[in-house]
Amino acid sequence: MPSCQLTHANRGVSRGISTPSDGTQGQETGTDTFRTAPAQQWVDTTTGRIATDPYSWMQAVHWVGGSGLYTPSRTYGPKWGPTTVLIAQEISALLECRPGVDYLARKLKLSRRTVQYHLDMLREAGLLVYRSKGTRLTGSLRVASVYERVIPTAFDEALGIRTLLRDENAPAYERVPVGMAEQGRKLIGKLAKKAARKVRRRGRKTASSGRGRCTPMQVGTSAVNSAGTSLVPPESKLAGGNQDCPTPKKPKRGQRKLNETGRRHQLARELVAAVPWLNGAAADRVAWAVRDVADAGWSVHEVQAHLGLADAPDQSVVRRPSALLTYRLKGVHLLIKTKAQRRNLVMAWQDRMLSRREERPGADWDLFGGGPSSGAVKRLFTEAARLSREFLAGDQPDAVEVAAGQTTVLEDLPRHVVIDMRRDAELDPAIIHSALDCGMPEADARRLYTNRLVDQALTAFSTDTRIDTYA
Missing domain, CATH: 1.10.1740 (Rna Polymerase Sigma Factor; Chain: A)
Structure with a gap:
């Protein structure tokens, strides 16, 4: 039956297609007529047809890679290879053909620039076309581009695939295959095997794989060395097992100092x-x-x-x-x-x-946002502050005063008095400073008020002359 395939834009240029030894189609003249212009990389302007399933599209991808008809227009960057097929394989697995560059780079452990280069090659080879182009404006919502998987016209011509447009009012890219020539069945079988085989990224060589073996491997069953006899080294020359490890463990570093x-x-x-x-x-x-x-x-x-x-x-x-x-x-x-x-x-x-x-009580609230907003809480705080001032101003029989020149035995102080003195010193470090000025030895002050409170008092209230910085 006659073919319903649309004519290519560059139909006038002849391409001599022959079958190479590996079973894939090749280019005889070496021209670059297979490249798709940027204006034809859209679904409305493409001459190819939309792939009906990802399996058929992967067959077209392997055909483009093995035919030799396509060479990138760029003279820099990567060429068509296993990485291109790997990216195409990830694109074929998407339910909606919207392959984000960041997603592909993260999934395949590639750089963003490498992914962009290979996407450009898939578009230039006529395998991907834009349905809508994404936005890359800084500061606004970034949207990924939506593609359509397309089988180029050259693939149908090389394998003798006949296509038909079932609806006359439908666009040309919706035509479907209805038959194939006999000479293309062997090639389509090879492409089917390649499309069914999953491509995986090759692992990088580790540093240990390039080094020589510690123990030489002996090949053969003969116990006699063909190069002559060799003497076994004495026991004194053998390693004692105390040799340092070639890769010693690095000591754990402490907290990194701020720059x-x-x-x-x-x-x-x-x-x-x-x-x-x-x-x-x-x-x-x-x-x-x-x-x-x-x-x-x-x-x-x-x-x-x-x-x-x-x-x-x-x-x-x-x-x-x-x-x-x-x-x-x-x-x-x-x-x-x-x-x-x-x-x-x-x-x-x-x-x-x-x-x-x-x-006034609660004045320090202004330093921390103005204090509570509830009037009942403010009244409770004011009443508690008033009772505290009355208690401090009243007679306290348990209070102990240390005057200048007076000797006090710390062991004679009641326990609750020591606890109250430490609590007052923690609230007001000036008490420790006054006790030291009145003649209390620093050792007794540390026994009474603890080392922590004395160190805080000496740090906060130094005996140096204050410098009025706002004079």
């Missing part, structure tokens, strides 16, 4: 969590704002102390907290250079917090 950039971002995250008016600010912007003080070695408490000595801004007015932070920290690392100055800055901030706490 300059990491230190800036760490300080930025701590400030965003500690300062109320920085809540919600971008950590990258805050890291840029604190770059100078972070490089100078400032801690989060020192930066918070510098910000706390100034009036807290109205959070409803601050539109960009990072800009306000940049303004307040500008040049402060040049004014406060030493650790002693930064320590005095923290002490001044702590004194201000204590004074605000003594002025």
Whole structure:
């Protein structure tokens, strides 16, 4: 019966097709007429037909690879090979032909550029055509391209496949095969075996596979060496088994030290969590704002102390907290250079917090977002603060006062008195500092208040002269 195959766009160019020794079709003249132009890589402009099933499409893929008719137009990048067939095999398994580049690269462990090169070759060979092209705009929703698996016209012509368009009003790419010439049956059988065989990616050679064997392999059954007799080495020359391993285990590394950039971002995250008016600010912007003080070695408490000595801004007015932070920290690392100055800055901030706490209960709520919003909770807190002040101002018979020059035996103090003194010292480290100034030995202070509280008091309240940084 006559063929209903459409004529090719380059029908005027003759291609001498012959059957090579391996059973696949080849090109005699070596011309590149098999390439599909970009304008014909769409479903509406293609001259091929849509594959009715993935199996037939894989036959066309193997035919294109073995025919030699197609060569890529690019002079760089990969050529047609097993990787192209591997990608085509993954595309044939998709229910909807929408192969994302990232998906194929992750599934086949290839680079994105390699996947893009092979997709270009499949389109240029006439095996894939666009149904809709995806978007790659930065900042918007990215959509993958939708393809159609197409069998090129050259495949039908080479194997003598007859096609028919069942509906006259349907587009030409919907024609279906209805018969095949006798000379193409042997070739289609070979292509069927290739399409049924799954292609797998070759594993990379490991470093151990290229090295020689430790023990030479002996081949043959003869015990006599043809090259002559060889003496067996004495026992003293044999290895004793104490040789070091060629690949010793590396010791586990500790926590990696932060570099300059990491230190800036760490300080930025701590400030965003500690300062109320920085809540919600971008950590990258805050890291840029604190770059100078972070490089100078400032801690989060020192930066918070510098910000706390100034009036807290109205959070409803601050539109960009990072800009306000940049303004307040500008040049402060040049004014406060030493650790002693930064320590005095923290002490001044702590004194201000204590004074605000003594002025009215719940004043420190302003530093942490304004406190509870419920009026009942505020009344309960105010009543508890009033009872605490009355208890501290009243007579306390269990209190122990250590005056200057007075010797007190620590073993004579009741247990509950020691517990109360440690609790008061933890709330107010100035008590330890006052006891040391009154003549209590440091060893007795450590026995009474514990080493941890004494170290905190000595660190927070140094005997060095305070430097007024805001003079």
